[in-house]
Amino acid sequence: MGFTIPISPAKTITTATTITQFPENPKTLILEHCKTVEDLKQVHAHLIKTRLLYSPAVAHNLLESAAILLPEPMDYAVSIFHALNTPSSPAYNIMIRGFTLKRSPQEALHLFDKMLENCVRPDGFTFPCVLKACSRLRALEEGKQIHCQIVKSGFVSDGCVDNSLIHFYANCGEVGVARHVFDGMPQRGVVTWNSMVSGYAKSGCWEEVVELFHSMLEMDVGFDEVTLISVLAACGRLAELELGEWIGKHIEANGLEGNTTLMTSLVDMYAKCGCVDTARRLFDQMARRDVVAWSAMISGYSQASRCKEALLLFHEMQKANVEPNEVTMVSALSSCAVLGALETGKWVHSYIKKNLKLTATLGTALVVFYAKCGSIDSAIEVFERMPQKNVLSWTVLIQGLASNGQGKKTLKLFKLMLKRNIEPNDVTFIGVLCACSHAGLVDEGRHFFVSMSRDFGIEPRIEHYGCMVDMLGRAGLxxxxxxxxxxxxxxxxxxxxxxxxxxxxxxxxxxxxxxxxxxxxxxxxxxxxxxxxxxxxxxxxxxxxxxxxxxxxxxxxxxxxxPGCSLIELAGIIHEFFAKDNVHPQSEEIYTATENMMKQIKLAGYVPNTADARLEAEEDDKEASVSHHSEKLAIAFGLIRTPPGTTIRISKNLRICTDCHNAAKIISKVFKREIIIRDRNRFHHFKEGSCSCNEYW
Structure with a gap:
């Protein structure tokens, strides 16, 4: 009997393929020609009419297409499965696999239970399928029960089953049990070794990854590209540059540069080991660069404190029309935070709102970014809108409030954190003690220093002692x-x-x-x-x-x-200033603006503090020396390049000097501008002639 199967989308007039005789084994027909549910239903109808559906091989082909090959939900596959008189283990295997593949691992486990209730004996393919479902759910107890069934059923030495057990235990954090299974296997091929190496990598056991790879080399097991990807990740985390370079030479010698994932891992390894220029050279040589490759390189620049290069590459990524992911955005925000690049960071935030889910990681990165740019109100707003918060989220806002001189708000937030039953960690207490230090809250600081060990079992680290020294010293004690x-x-x-x-x-x-x-x-x-x-x-x-x-x-x-260096971001471009610097293209205009600025603030009561001038400067040159400090040049540039009323934001690598602090206060009043300067220690918010630090810095 002949029938037709459309091979083009519905509502399109085209030639259909007519099959005059249905093949005895229709697997090729089903798997190659059935691209939609409608196609499959035509085949299904024919199989029912001709009673071919009663053949297990034919039924399984149909089921496999519905459950695994077609992207639609499992509803149609379930209807086929329920129509089978007595489903065998292959039918159950297909359904368990399909549920797991289509993000319904709980249904996969439920079907496995039904399989056992119906006395259908699992085979060597059943256990890997159901263990994958357990792995997805991190269902450790259920997986252990299945392990017992594996032992009872005699599949304990089955390589495929053992590999699945290794993967399951490692994914559930039981890497020691996974190793026990691995060590008990009589034969171990490359796939088995890779399962164990990957298990260690997923658990963050980087030293064990390297150790296992050395064992592979010693035992002449052989390895493949999958092995090398995990080992390169370990080399990056452990700064094992020598082994990483050896792998790099192996990749080159064996012509493996075409593997994008492998090359991305190599770029990431070099970047994490501090060899950022080598990483960039390899990155530039890659024929195809996906979002993971771009993110690895941007992250490498960010971690190496080469933040300007990180942002430049981020802009190149945008021009290349590669959609950034969460990792990209976290690295970009980190670089913006270091440079004080508020406008670029705001664009990143806008992109996140439109395209990404605000996870705890992204939200925390945004809080850090806004806090380090002195926009503490924006940091609070992001924090309050975060759907999920962890201890790190609370801690970074505490640190942000502390560094922006809002000591009382910091302690209020800390009390709210405790009220919400969020257990503080040692880093949280660093933020709390810093808040006490910057706000002059000595008695409160002493209390929290004692409380951290007495009430929370956190032994003070060197950083906590440093906070106490800073607090006492700032207070004049x-x-x-x-x-x-x-x-x-x-x-x-x-x-x-x-x-x-x-x-x-x-x-x-x-x-x-x-x-x-x-x-x-x-x-x-x-x-x-x-x-x-x-x-x-x-x-x-x-x-x-x-x-x-x-x-x-x-x-x-x-x-x-x-040398003192001050940065200011204007229209997305970072401008850099050094004292007595004339490198900037508008240098002459900037110095003229600086002189005019200094004249105006003198009329308002500013008196230069020549004690902050260069010691080697002549007496009559000391005033000029302090007037050309990098932050004054950056402020003057901001005054002439931004509209009246615009906030001027400066980042400085050293502590602001007394003269620049006094000058900034008067500049904010004379020019009616808010000026935010982030120095090495904290933020200074200058407004209407006063500073947020209340002269306590």
């Missing part, structure tokens, strides 16, 4: 801070002593400042900032000879001062 360091149960590091030295600079304590530098010279003898701090302490009390002596010691030891 220099002697207490010094004794606190001496009584610490852990050895103070350079950051602790540098914090102490910075407090001595603020409060002009020469004696403890000198002691602090002695400790610092032993720990980090070439850090220029330490010598500058002591030199500034001497200068602040009029000991100019000692100040010059310290600077001379720096020169003798070949230690160069880190």
């Amino acid at each position: 220099i002697e207490e801070a010094y004794q606190f360091i001496k009584n610490m149960p852990v050895k103070p590091n350079a950051i602790i002593w540098r914090t102490m030295l910075a407090s001595c600079r603020v409060h002009k304590n020469v004696e403890i400042g000198e002691k602090s530098l002695k400790h610092l010279v032993k720990l980090e003898p070439t850090h220029s900032g330490d010598y500058i701090l002591l030199s500034n302490i001497y200068a602040s009390v009029g000991r100019w000879e000692d100040a010059l002596r310290v600077r001379s010691e720096m020169k003798e030891r070949g230690i160069k001062k880190t």
